[in-house]
Amino acid sequence: MDNRQPPRRVSSRAIATIGALxxxxxxGTVWLALNSRTPTxxxxxxxxxxxxxxxxxxxxxxxxxxxxxxxxxxxxxQDRDNKFELVARPVTLDKAAxxxxxxxxxxxxxxxxxxxxDTNDRVSTSIPKGTKLRSxxxxxxxxxxxxxxxxxxxxxxxSMTGRLGxxxxxxxxxxxxxKVFISxxxxxxxxxxxxxxxLEQPLTRQGFQxxxxx
Numbered sequence: 331m332d333n334r335q336p337p338r339r340v341s342s343r344a345i346a347t348i349g350a351l352x353x354x355x356x357x358g359t360v361w362l363a364l365n366s367r368t369p370t371x372x373x374x375x376x377x378x379x380x381x382x383x384x385x386x387x388x389x390x391x392x393x394x395x396x397x398x399x400x401x402x403x404x405x406x407x408q409d410r411d412n413k414f415e416l417v418a419r420p421v422t423l424d425k426a427a428x429x430x431x432x433x434x435x436x437x438x439x440x441x442x443x444x445x446x447x448d449t450n451d452r453v454s455t456s457i458p459k460g461t462k463l464r465s466x467x468x469x470x471x472x473x474x475x476x477x478x479x480x481x482x483x484x485x486x487x488x489s490m491t492g493r494l495g496x497x498x499x500x501x502x503x504x505x506x507x508x509k510v511f512i513s514x515x516x517x518x519x520x521x522x523x524x525x526x527x528x529l530e531q532p533l534t535r536q537g538f539q540x541x542x543x544x
Contacts (some may be wrong), residue, residue: 472509
């Protein structure tokens with residue numbers, strides 16, 4: 331007698347239930363896995379600023395050229411109410427002398443010693459005719475003017491004072507505060523004229539106004 335029992339069959343409903351459970355469990359696992367990932371944020375790149383190049387030091391060759399001096403002042407005497415005054419008149423310079431102070435003053439004195447050329451200007455000079463410029467130099471200590479012997483001739487104290495003022499003011503036309511040294515034939519002047527104007531050199535515009543009023 332055979333006591334073995336026949337195998338039990340699993341119903342289709344049970345199979346369907348088990349399949350549904352497996353799908354549900356698998357889907358939940360996938361969902362958890364996807365949502366458990368920490369989202370990685372891509373950092374926004376910071377715009378890099380290009381530094382402006384530092385200005386390079388100015389080289390000596392890039393310096394602006396010195397201004398050209400194309401005129402200078404010379405000083406004449408003018409009679410106003412029976413009193414002489416020093417008046418400035420500009421003169422045009424040659425281009426070759428326009429950057430050299432000594433050359434500028436040399437041209438100015440040549441024009442001054444030649445005397446007034448415009449008869450309608452109503453100016454005069456007390457510098458004796460024939461006076462020549464021996465040299466004029468601009469140095470750190472002041473302006474040195476060397477004139478010929480004719481500068482000493484003729485006239486009284488008023489004439490001597492006038493010519494002294496013309497020389498001092500023309501010599502300081504580039505720098506009104508400059509000091510002036512006046513020589514005649516290479517010898518530094520101590521007195522001027524027969525009446526003896528005592529000159530304490532160096533001379534300045536301020537000193538002339540104080541000691542030798544016109």
